[in-house]
Amino acid sequence: MHKFMAVILILFSQNLFAEHKLRPIQILQLDWSSQIVLSHVYGELLSRHGFSIEYLKKNSDSQWFLLSTGKADLQVEVWEGTMAKRFDDLVQRELIIDAGSHKALTREEWWYPAYVKEQCPGLPDWRALNDCASIFAETIGGPGVYFTGPWEKPDRARIRALQLNFNVVELKNSDVLRQKLIEYTSQKRPLLIFNWSPNWVESVFEGEFVEFPAYEAACETDRNWGFNKKLVWDCGNPKNGWLKKAVSKELAETQPCALALIESVSLNNKHISDAAKLVDIDHLSPDMAAQQWIRLNQTTVDNWLSKVNCLSEH
Numbered sequence: 001m002h003k004f005m006a007v008i009l010i011l012f013s014q015n016l017f018a019e020h021k022l023r024p025i026q027i028l029q030l031d032w033s034s035q036i037v038l039s040h041v042y043g044e045l046l047s048r049h050g051f052s053i054e055y056l057k058k059n060s061d062s063q064w065f066l067l068s069t070g071k072a073d074l075q076v077e078v079w080e081g082t083m084a085k086r087f088d089d090l091v092q093r094e095l096i097i098d099a100g101s102h103k104a105l106t107r108e109e110w111w112y113p114a115y116v117k118e119q120c121p122g123l124p125d126w127r128a129l130n131d132c133a134s135i136f137a138e139t140i141g142g143p144g145v146y147f148t149g150p151w152e153k154p155d156r157a158r159i160r161a162l163q164l165n166f167n168v169v170e171l172k173n174s175d176v177l178r179q180k181l182i183e184y185t186s187q188k189r190p191l192l193i194f195n196w197s198p199n200w201v202e203s204v205f206e207g208e209f210v211e212f213p214a215y216e217a218a219c220e221t222d223r224n225w226g227f228n229k230k231l232v233w234d235c236g237n238p239k240n241g242w243l244k245k246a247v248s249k250e251l252a253e254t255q256p257c258a259l260a261l262i263e264s265v266s267l268n269n270k271h272i273s274d275a276a277k278l279v280d281i282d283h284l285s286p287d288m289a290a291q292q293w294i295r296l297n298q299t300t301v302d303n304w305l306s307k308v309n310c311l312s313e314h
């Protein structure tokens, strides 16, 4: 047979095998921008190695059920501050796979724009919050308001434990949080909002995280710990938190090369904030943002891709 034809045939049969024998890898697309873009980056890299991909658009809450039942295969950004509890629990019970930490170090915490400090000079110390509650109030004489998103952290428990005169308002996703941030900062209106790093926000708006009592695991379990001797959750979220990838057992067992590829892709802080910026500031679609992100990081991407070769395995 003509050599060229043989190569074509081999490639063709590899493709058939990849697409018919193995079900598509289900990538969770959750509710904040960097995660959405980087899901598509992983999807693109996996498909370049012959895997077929589907995206599952879900909210953060549902990821644990979906991953542990094999209905979803990959979540590319598991954040320590809001997700460690559920993640660690499922890994320990061997219901999901820890596909390793990214290089990035993370923080998720109450945050305010820098101009707020003029009206509340005691910040970032959390003890200043009650004195300043009125500047964060949405109604005259009402409690301060803290805006957050759909990510798991018992803020109401923290408010009770630290005896803060604040209410929590939960917004739908990172897009609505971004609109709130832009609206308030454009009027220099005091704002207390959930924020995280790495994120695009730090490159556009000056601001600071509130410094709560430093996080320790015991704060969540030992009532005697810390400021409030009767209640848990009297501390902040971890600083320098980890960022991990979660994979379904089914994927790890049936497509080990996909797992190897996922493990070899490790993102740093700039990778994450750039991903968020491409959607939140540049207004690209998730797919276009992923293509652009890959172009911006071509050398790193080539390096990741050269470490594993799944095409020969199909």
Ligand code: TMO
Residues within 6 Å of the ligand: 032, 079, 082, 108, 149, 151, 174, 196
């Ligand atoms: C999960 N998040 C990065 C929005 O805090």
